Amino acid sequence: xxxxxxxxxxxxxxxxxxxxxxxxxxxxxxxxxxxxxxxxxxxxxxxxxxxxxxxxxxxxxxxxxxxxxxxxxxxxxxxxxxxxxxxxxxxxxxxxxxxxxxxxxxxxxxxxxxxxxxxxxxxxxxxxxxxxxxxxxxxxxxxxxxxxxxxxxxxxxxxxxxxxxxxxxxxxxxxxxxxxxxxxxxxxxxxxxxxxxxxxxxxxxxxxxxxxxxxxxxxxxxxxxxxxxxxxxxxxxxxxxxxxxxxxxxxxxxxxxxxxxxxxxxxxxxxxxxxxxxxxxxxxxxxxxxxxxxxxxxxxxxxxxxxxxxxxxxxxxxxxxxxxxxxxxxxxxxxxxxxxxxxxxxxxxxxxxxxxxxxxxxxxxxxxxxxxxxxxxxxxxxxxxxxxxxxxxxxxxxxxxxxxxxxxxxxxxxxxxxxxxxxxxxxxxxxxxxxxxxxxxxxxxxxxxxxxxxxxxxxxxxxxxxxxxxxxxx
Numbered sequence: 001x002x003x004x005x006x007x008x009x010x011x012x013x014x015x016x017x018x019x020x021x022x023x024x025x026x027x028x029x030x031x032x033x034x035x036x037x038x039x040x041x042x043x044x045x046x047x048x049x050x051x052x053x054x055x056x057x058x059x060x061x062x063x064x065x066x067x068x069x070x071x072x073x074x075x076x077x078x079x080x081x082x083x084x085x086x087x088x089x090x091x092x093x094x095x096x097x098x099x100x101x102x103x104x105x106x107x108x109x110x111x112x113x114x115x116x117x118x119x120x121x122x123x124x125x126x127x128x129x130x131x132x133x134x135x136x137x138x139x140x141x142x143x144x145x146x147x148x149x150x151x152x153x154x155x156x157x158x159x160x161x162x163x164x165x166x167x168x169x170x171x172x173x174x175x176x177x178x179x180x181x182x183x184x185x186x187x188x189x190x191x192x193x194x195x196x197x198x199x200x201x202x203x204x205x206x207x208x209x210x211x212x213x214x215x216x217x218x219x220x221x222x223x224x225x226x227x228x229x230x231x232x233x234x235x236x237x238x239x240x241x242x243x244x245x246x247x248x249x250x251x252x253x254x255x256x257x258x259x260x261x262x263x264x265x266x267x268x269x270x271x272x273x274x275x276x277x278x279x280x281x282x283x284x285x286x287x288x289x290x291x292x293x294x295x296x297x298x299x300x301x302x303x304x305x306x307x308x309x310x311x312x313x314x315x316x317x318x319x320x321x322x323x324x325x326x327x328x329x330x331x332x333x334x335x336x337x338x339x340x341x342x343x344x345x346x347x348x349x350x351x352x353x354x355x356x357x358x359x360x361x362x363x364x365x366x367x368x369x370x371x372x373x374x375x376x377x378x379x380x381x382x383x384x385x386x387x388x389x390x391x392x393x394x395x396x397x398x399x400x401x402x403x404x405x406x407x408x409x410x411x412x413x414x415x416x417x418x419x420x421x422x423x424x425x426x427x428x429x430x431x432x433x434x435x436x437x438x439x440x441x442x443x444x445x446x447x448x449x450x451x452x453x454x455x456x457x458x459x460x461x462x463x464x465x466x467x468x469x470x471x472x473x474x
Contacts, residue, residue, distance in 0.1 A: 007020050007021050007023070008020070008021050009021075022259075022260055024214075025206055025210040025211050025214065025260060025261075026211055027172060027173060027176060027207070027208065027211040027212070028172070028204065028206075028207030028208065028211075029171060029172050029173045030161075030172065030204075030207070032165075033161030033162070033164070033165035033166065034161050034204050034207070035160075035161055035162055035202070036202060036247070039245070039248065040202060040237075046237060048239055048241065048244055048245075048248060049244070049245045050241070050243045050244055050245060051243065051245050052243040053243060053252070054242055054243055055251050055252060055255035055289065056255075057288050057289060058254075058255075058258065058265075058288075058289055058290040059287060059288050059289075059290070059320075060265035060266070060287075060290065060291075060292045062266075062292060063287045063291070063292050063293070063294075063317065063320075063321075064100075064101055064102070064103045064292060064293055064294075065096075065101055065102050065103065065293070065294060065296055065310060065313050065314070065317070066102070066103050066104045066105070066106075066129075066269060066293050066294070066295045066296065067092060067102055067104065067105040067106070067129055067295070067296060067297065067298070067310060068105075068106050068271070068295050068296065068297050068302070068307060069088060069092075069105065069297050069298045069301070069310070070085055070088075070089075070105060070106065070107045070108065070114070070117070071106045071107060071108055071134045071154075072271075072297055072302040072303060072307055073297040073298065073301045073302055073307070074108065075302065075303045076301060076302055076303050076304070076306070077301060077345070079111075079113065080117075080343070081113065082113050082116045082117045082120065084342070084343060085107075085114075085117035085121070086117055086120045086121055087338065087342075088298070088335070088338070089105060089117075089121045089124070089129070090124070091331055091334060091335050091338070092105060092129050093124070093126050093128065093129060094328055094331045095314070095327060095328055095329070095331040095332065095335070096128050096129060096326075096327060097324070097325070097326030097327040097328050098326045099325050099326040099327075100127060100128030100129075101128075101314075101317070101324075101325055101326065101327045102128060102129045102310070103128055103129060103130060103293065104128075104129050104130040104131075104132050104152070105121075105129040105130070105131060105132070106132045106133060106134045106154055107121075107131060107132070107133055107134070108133075108134065109133050109134075109135065109141075109144040109145065109148065110144075115144075115148065118131055118133070118148060118150075119148075130151070130152065131150070132150065132151075132152045132153060132154065132194065133145055133148070133150050133152075133153040133154065134153065134154040134156070134196070135153055135154065135155055135156070136155075136156050137155050137156055137157055137178065137179055137182045138182065139182070139185065142182065142185055142186065145186075145191060146189055146191075150191065151191065151192060152191065152192040152193075152194055152226075152228075153186065153191060153192075153193060153194065154193075154194040154195075154196050154230065155179070155182055155183065155186070155193050155194065155195055155196060156196050156198055157179040157183075157195045157196060157197060157198065157212075158175075158197075158198040158199055159197040159198060159199060159200055159203040159208060159209050159212065160198070160199035160200070160202040160203040160204075160247075161202075161203070161204065161208075162199060162202055163198060163199055164208075172207075172208050176208075176211075176212050176215070179195070179212070180215055180216075180219070183195065183216065183219060183227065184219060187219060187222075187223040187225050187227075188223075190225065191225075192225050192226045192227070192228070193227055193228070194228040194229075194230055194269070195216060195227065195228065195229050195230065196230045196232050196271070197209060197213075197229060197230060197231050197232055198232045198234050199232065199234040199235065200231045200232055200233065200234075200247065200253060201233045201234070201235065201236075201237035201238045201247050201248055201253070202235065202237060202247060203247050204247070205246045205247050205252070205253060205256050206256065206260070209256070209257070209261070210256055210257070210260050210261045213229055213257060213261035213262075213263055214261050214262065216229065216263075217261065217262045217263060220267075226267060227267065228267045228268075228269060229257060229261075229263045229267055229268055229269070230269040230270070230271050230295065231253055231254070231257065231268070231269070231270050231271065231286070231291075232271040233250075233270070233271065233272045233273055233282060234273060235273065235275055236272065236273040236274055236275030236276050236278060236279065236305065237275075237276070238250045238253070238272065238278060238282045239278065239282070240278070240281050240282055240284075240285035250270075250282050250285045250286055250289065251285060251288075251289045254268065254270075254286055254289040254290045254291055255289060255290065257290075258290045265290055265291070265292045266292045267292075268286075268290060268291045268292060268293065269291060269292070269293035269294065269295055270282070270283055270286030270287075270291045270293070270294045270295065271294075271295040271307070271308075272286075272294075272295075272307065272308045273302065273303070273304065273305060273306070273307060274300060274302075274305040274306050274307065274308070275304060275305045279300065279305075279306070279307060279308040279309075280308055280309065280312045280313070280316065282308075283296070283308045283313060283316070284313075284316045284320065287316075287320065288320075294308060294313055295307070295308070296308045296309060296310035296312075296313050297309070297310060298310050298311070298335060298339075299311065299336070299339070299345075299347060299351065299354060300312075301345075311329075311332045311335075311352075311353050311354060312352065312353070314327055314329055314332065315329070315353065329385045329386055330385065330386060330387045332353060332354060332386060333354070333386045333387045333388055335354075336354040353386060356447075358388075359378055359379070359382045359388055359390045359391060360390075360391040360392075360393055361377050361378075361390070361391070361392050361393060374390045377390075378390040389409050389412070390409070391406065391409050391410060392405050392406055392409070393406070393444045393445065394406050394429075394433060394444065394445045394450060395433075395437075395444045395445065396433065396434070396436075396437035396441075398433070399421075399430075400421035400422075400426055400427065400430055401421045403421075403426050403429050403430055403433065404418075404419050404420055404421045404423065404426045406450065407419055407425075407426070407429075407454070410447070410450075419465065423465065424461055424463075424465075425454065425457050425458065425461065425463075425465040428453075428457035428460065428461065429450070429453050429454060429457055432453050432456075432457075433445065433453075
């Protein structure tokens with residue numbers, strides 16, 4: 001007699017394949033924490049083991065960006081003023097474009113300043129970015145959400161045994177029941193919860209995370225209110241390598257949440273940190289394997305090494321999808337200028353897309369090629385997409401034309417005011433440049449040096465060739 005219990009076989013209408021139903025994943029309520037000491041020895045550099053289990057790409061039809069500039073972004077810098085938050089929110093609305101590619105922005109609710117900013121941003125009446133909040137998993141924080149009348153709130157639901165056992169001093173079952181109680185309270189009030197699975201890249205994916213998310217999906221079905229799941233790579237341990245072992249595998253995590261926990265693509269979101277320089281690639285990987293949303297912060301400003309930079313994901317989207325889908329990337333440059341001039345934040349000069357030197361060519365041989373055709377050494381038409389024309393740094397190989405090009409580009413001079421190589425000012429600057437290199441200099445000249453030389457040349461010639469007060473970069 002056949003004593004085996006066979007699982008049912010059914011047709012997957014999306015893949016047109018017969019599949020065997022996966023077994024149910026039940027909470028493994030362990031007595032001692034599983035801290036994956038084989039991967040995270042602490043006294044050694046973390047390990048990246050492989051088991052060569054490959055999961056398929058599963059990019060959703062629609063993908064988007066969300067923002068945590070006013071939440072995680074405020075945890076590592078001086079708080080923004082109410083006015084600054086509202087101004088940045090306006091920029092985010094413009095950057096996201098007509099299709100609302102920046103879907104949501106999350107706010108703290110704890111200070112009067114933050115609550116005032118929430119009210120003022122909500123008064124704008126924009127559909128996107130939706131104003132959302134973030135709270136800890138307790139009823140006192142939940143009262144703030146109800147008082148303001150928010151439609152959605154993030155809830156911190158730490159999911160690794162590091163947090164459950166060592167920080168919360170709970171068992172897995174106690175933590176799950178506590179979290180589910182707060183989520184249910186949200187749903188009872190008609191508020192959509194966004195569950196932040198903190199430290200997921202050190203969590204027991206099938207012993208805790210999947211069983212917990214299965215319960216969340218039951219609540220979503222019961223209340224018919226969206227329950228979002230944010231996978232938080234809190235320590236930046238995630239890797240995008242095919243065949244890497246969970247919980248470090250980003251593809252493996254997303255596959256488990258969607259396929260085994262049943263979380264719909266549009267309810268999935270990735271939140272990455274940059275501790276191992278992988279924030280951007282892990283976010284893109286999350287898109288590729290089934291996340292609709294990736295959570296970001298302007299210029300990557302966030303706790304410790306920071307979050308996934310929002311501006312990076314704008315261009316990741318364009319590269320993956322072939323268009324910007326209505327986003328206005330020129331706003332990125334406006335935001336960078338606002339941060340530096342109004343907020344006083346100095347963006348590291350080599351930061352991609354926004355740093356002072358990101359599209360500046362300094363090597364003499366590169367400058368020669370750039371002057372002949374900027375496509376040779378510029379990543380794309382940075383003037384078109386970022387209002388940042390490519391800049392050629394001045395060296396001993398620049399010549400009169402190179403110096404004139406630097407002046408015209410640096411000061412964004414209109415066509416009628418552009419200097420040519422026969423200009424007396426250009427000749428004066430070249431004399432100084434030649435003298436520098438004749439004296440043994442081998443490095444390129446800095447912007448600060450050139451600006452001082454230009455000022456000195458203007459004084460010597462007794463003529464103001466540049467009206468810096470009217471120049472965009474003067």
